[in-house]
Amino acid sequence: MDLTLKVWRQKDASSKGKFETYSISDVSKDSSFLEMLDVLNEQLIRENIEPIAFDHDCREGICGSCGLFINGRAHGPDYETTTCQLHMRKFKHGDTIVIEPWRAKAFPVIKDLMVDRSAFDKILQSGGFVSVNTGGVPDANAIPIPKEAADEAMDAATCIGCGACVATCKNASAMLFVSAKVSQLALLPQGKLEAQRRAKSMVAKMDELGFGNCSNTGACEVECPKGISIAHIARFNREFLKAKIND
């Protein structure tokens, strides 16, 4: 199929960016979105145009590096899919595709479609860990954990930190990401001990870094490639308010 691509080009963080339009022909419907961009980059190199910079690593939907805003949606038109797992069969011959970077104050553009997501690392460094020494691996079932708690913690732990929640949120809020980390740890015995301190310091950090507030629109859970539920946000709110009331 033949496509027209409108791609955001920006030299570096301090330059002003703009859209460039490229045509690409004979795209296989079986290729992934990133493979299509690889082909386009080959074409640009042959034409002596600088190739488009975009983030990627595993290309199998587990690392969270990739992330493009495609036709107005985080990770494009498919649900529960990362950009690397998005296939060109979701598009039609003759389509025009608009490709933008994640846009948020806390995620500044580094170059073209790459953004700096170290704000997420800073939030994790502020409390997204267990600091008590938990010793060696315990015997199976030595610490009883209800199945529902284990399942919910696992669901929260599927977060790959891609930032689609921030990218799609009308307020560029990081609540889904942070709530997933808070849930994942607060539901299990090792993480429970520090749940309140963790909630407080992670909220302070995400506010400080310039993420927006949560309006509960729920757009994040719909666009999350791992389908993480906003029920975790309710737990996060609960943990935070409990911690503050105990202060």
Added chain:
Amino acid sequence: MSNIFNASIGRKLLMSITGLFLILFLLVHLTINLFLLFGSDAYNQAAHFMATNPMIKIIEPTLAIGFLVHIIYATILTLQNQKARPEKYTARSAGNSSTWSSRNMYFLGFTVLIFLVIHLLDFYVKIKILHDESIKDVVVNGETMHDTYTLVQAKFEIWWFDLIYILGAIFLSLHLSHGFWSAFQTIGINNSHWMKRLKTIAIIYSLIIGVGFSIIPLYFLVF
């Protein structure tokens, strides 16, 4: 509790508590208004009961503060949210992932505010502050009271006045179709089981408010 209201979640807590308080108030207000459908004596007595109830001295200022806090924090949060994305997207398709109401809460709240000003000028100010001469006294069951029924009836016979009230009810209803369950989510009273239930109750509540407040102007327009 230190600095709780400087945190994003703390500020949202204020929005949700004041919002839930206003939700409760709307139910009481609607109940009183529905007496309008049962004739002048019924309504005048209900209004008289509300106006002379000793509780009203506490409820009235609380309500004013509730509105103020809700509006002030709505403005603070909305401004912060806009700053969190300085460069906007060129292409945006938001309809697949969230409701229009949830994305436009400030707009909807603002229309409610405009309506509130019109509404207060027409009734509250006229009755309680200006003591307008057009408001006569009536005697119901041996008790003298304001004939507010006649005041309301005269107003609701004007079609564009009814239109303002119906539009007000629709915007309020949309605000609450999201606001109702969102408030519970903010306080943390929600989980994966209650998510669907709260959203259903939100629709039922907002329909009661929207239809309830619209029926009254429609009734006066038709009969």
